[in-house]
Amino acid sequence: MTAPGPSSAEGLAATFAALGDPRRLAIISRLQDEGALSVSCLSEGADVSRQAISKHLKTLSEARLVSSVKSGRETRYNLEPARLEAANAFLVQVAAKWDQALQRLKLQLE
């Protein structure tokens, strides 16, 4: 499996796709608030099974949005901000070009 780079169109789309699920966003929020957590811990409050959460973590892990460290019989998952920053950079760039377009429009009207 050749993992696509974080800034290519495919890699970027994969990052956004991984972010495109309410449960995964909730997982990210919890990891952001509480630090590294295990699958069982993340599954406690959820309304789906542990395996569902585990699948979501696998998705996030394949998108390089989280990393996992095994510690005894537990596996702790943690945020991995690199891809988040790549996604952020894309959105910032689009917003910047949008502002440029607005500026040009403004100049044309004057």
Add this chain to the structure above:
Amino acid sequence: MTAPGPSSAEGLAATFAALGDPRRLAIISRLQDEGALSVSCLSEGADVSRQAISKHLKTLSEARLVSSVKSGRETRYNLEPARLEAANAFLVQVAAKWDQALQRLKLQLE
């Protein structure tokens, strides 16, 4: 159809999901570079049919990432940056909390 707000978990996930496709990212890039474009124009260079592009535009439109204006027999699609900024805000917030966590870790080590 009750449209979810842009900052709710569902609305945010819907925004990211709409961004999570290479063709839709390509459409956004073209709209960003060339301004408002029609379906036919966007379909010319693509390797899929015009209807496929039209469906992607519908997806982007339902996610409020683009808006459409009918002009004669053409329909021009343009970027709508509000949701992009909401998505951006989420990523920035996650990154900020990540930095806070690093700072705390650093202080603990000292």
Add this chain to the structure above:
DNA sequence: GCTATACGCAACCTAATTGTTGCACGTTTG
């Protein structure tokens, strides 16, 4: 050693996504 815990993997089901083709309808244009 034995039991309970934590986890991943595989099979299966259902629903959603992505793409295609064909058609209908309004708008230009000759």
Add this chain to the structure above:
DNA sequence: CAAACGTGCAACAATTAGGTTGCGTATAGC
């Protein structure tokens, strides 16, 4: 008016995503 253009909608097939259940394996604790 008639032909061509631009578009959207419906039906269909193929793939993917999200979820469940059951099972196997390794670690922790009594």
